[in-house]
Amino acid sequence: MRVLSAAALAAVISLASMAPASARVESFPRDFKIQRIKAGDATLYVRVGGKGPAVVLLHGFGDTGDMWVPAAKALASDHTVIVPDLRGMGLSSQPTGGYDKKTQGQDIARVMDALKVDKADLVTHDIGNMVGYALAAQYPARITKWVIIDAPLPGIGPWDEILKSPLLWHFNFRGPDVDRLVKGRERIYLDRFYNELSANPKAIDEQTRNHYARLYARPGNMHYAFEQFATFNTKDAADNKEFEKSKLPMPILALGADHSFGDMQATVMRFVGTNVEGGIVKNSGHWIMEEQPAQTVGLIKTFLEKK
Numbered sequence: 001m002r003v004l005s006a007a008a009l010a011a012v013i014s015l016a017s018m019a020p021a022s023a024r025v026e027s028f029p030r031d032f033k034i035q036r037i038k039a040g041d042a043t044l045y046v047r048v049g050g051k052g053p054a055v056v057l058l059h060g061f062g063d064t065g066d067m068w069v070p071a072a073k074a075l076a077s078d079h080t081v082i083v084p085d086l087r088g089m090g091l092s093s094q095p096t097g098g099y100d101k102k103t104q105g106q107d108i109a110r111v112m113d114a115l116k117v118d119k120a121d122l123v124t125h126d127i128g129n130m131v132g133y134a135l136a137a138q139y140p141a142r143i144t145k146w147v148i149i150d151a152p153l154p155g156i157g158p159w160d161e162i163l164k165s166p167l168l169w170h171f172n173f174r175g176p177d178v179d180r181l182v183k184g185r186e187r188i189y190l191d192r193f194y195n196e197l198s199a200n201p202k203a204i205d206e207q208t209r210n211h212y213a214r215l216y217a218r219p220g221n222m223h224y225a226f227e228q229f230a231t232f233n234t235k236d237a238a239d240n241k242e243f244e245k246s247k248l249p250m251p252i253l254a255l256g257a258d259h260s261f262g263d264m265q266a267t268v269m270r271f272v273g274t275n276v277e278g279g280i281v282k283n284s285g286h287w288i289m290e291e292q293p294a295q296t297v298g299l300i301k302t303f304l305e306k307k
Helices: 009-013 065-075 101-114 127-138 166-172 178-182 186-196 206-216 221-230 232-243 264-269 293-305
Strands: 002-004 033-039 042-050 054-058 080-084 120-125 143-149 252-257 276-281
Touching: 033 101, 042 065, 042 101, 054 065, 054 101, 054 127, 065 080, 065 120, 065 206, 065 293, 080 101, 101 127, 101 232, 120 127, 120 293, 127 143, 127 232, 143 264, 143 293, 166 221, 178 221, 186 206, 206 221, 221 232, 252 264, 252 293, 264 276, 276 293
Parallel strands: 054 080, 054 120, 120 143, 143 252, 252 276
Antiparallel strands: 002 033, 033 042, 042 080
């Protein structure tokens, strides 16, 4: 496990293909440290800061761990905040396999082990939800509370009906030519998601879009993002059906955006959990941290602080 100072972060990010992060994508607090943590055949890029009981924040597609800066700032006064980039995404390594969510749940457990964290709260969004479920299902005693935000779980509840939505064509966008189709057009490809899956596309500003386009343009990153989707129906759905046989015991807050997954988030989670509370992020599409950061952070904090 290698630890970098915040000052050394610039050297880590001084990849030839990347321009500096935009002003509108906030920086993590100065006392957060960057660690490269070995997790099986992957090495995850992890930001760690704050003090107190641990909370793990997991991102999804179209974002990286950078999406969680507003939440990290709000939680760091009384939590040890742990923010990885998932394998193959952001600044984490790119192993050729392991993009099923069961394996990635084990990745996060290994991060917790490396940091000597036995138990943690969990906050997840998008594909992070799926990794979070695999983590919580395999290690239920290690997750104390879970906030899950705006995305379904493969194979669970109304999954087959959800797949019929034309907005989700990207779940099956893969094959030998997709890398060539998107290479050099990462910003265009990501714009589709920001524009069509938001309540107000202007809420995702140019600086934010360019920041993530640069990260996804890193060699291999878009390819392995596609691999995240490729396992939904080949592996993840079957794994989740097995996980579902043992219901999750921890308190769960299932948040859906009112212009996106809405009440369906709680509906899905009641198939897998015994203690599920629903909630809505108002005036938001799927990109809750870009569209409604203050409201989303408030909902997260209130739930995690509840006795």
